[in-house]
Amino acid sequence: MQTSSSKSPGGKPIWWAVALSESIGQVKPLAAVFDGEELVLFRDSNGQPRALRDRCPHRRVPLSLGCVKGDKLQCGYHGWTFDGASGQCTAIPNLRGEEKVPAHYAAQAFAVAEGHGFVHVALGAWAADASPPELPTAGYPATGPEFTGSAVANISHAEYLAVMLDGPQCLLDFSFVRMTDFFLGDAQRSGDQLVLDRGAVWQSQVLPSQFVADYPLIVRTTVPLVGGSLRVELLTGTELPLVTVQIASGANRRGTTSVCWRGYVHTENLAGMPLRWRAGRAAGRDPFKLHAHIDGAAIAALLVAPSRELAAAQGSTQKIVPIRAVA
Ligand code: FES
Structure with a gap:
């Protein structure tokens, strides 16, 4: 992991995966909106990846x-x-020889870390008494050729997370x-995540899913x-992994959600x-496809079930302090 700064002055950072590593280069900057x-x-x-607020302090x-x-x-x-590291303004065209750039002319800079094919930026809040978190994509050790992409989904970020539990088929497909609609047990809390298994069948299955007994x-x-890092895995019935997809998600403008992903077989x-x-293959x-245009009717038809547990668990996170990380 390459890290330009791993802590903020105001508290412990929460890392948001905000972009695919390969989407950031040394010529053209990339705009991204995550967590608003x-x-x-x-x-x-x-x-080294760098992140600044996308607003020039001169004329915005x-x-x-x-x-x-x-x-x-x-x-x-x-x-x-x-x-890029400090956000400090270092040059203004047409300054006269004796003039200097005022020290308070600066863009907001954020701490950046890179790992597992994602660039992460420290944003938002984290429980004040929690340990500094590892990168949220740490459990994504790709071992094969990857399939990647990015999109803006027409659904709010809170709903995106909830639908990933209540009906992931509305957000992505595996080939x-x-x-199916059947949960294989209750959602389980694992650290700061909620994990849920549901049954699935090969599409060649003749019976409709409501009549299927074996998954x-x-x-x-x-x-x-x-945060916004999700993982969706397709497993055999004996829990051997077939496909793993790591998804970075975060609130974009006007009730939409930024997503970028990478997955492998x-x-x-x-x-x-x-x-x-x-x-x-x-x-x-x-081997999988994420949807940018979400079917509102399909979402409206979903039972609000395991996402209730997500909302309850989110409500139980204790003392939150705002932070703004400066490299
Ligand atoms: S708006 Fe950026 S330099 Fe003037």
């Missing part, structure tokens, strides 16, 4: 419209230049798999109590997979 925070991301000359133009200059980001409007597959959803467990599934077909 407008960010601009780029890499400095050492390849998005800094993401500017360009990367070595370790700095230059606003595209009047050319003020900001250091040739039909998720040869398990879809396991892991939803955080704090556990090729060591493919022996029992149906032939057409393996053929699809050989043809390069994605």
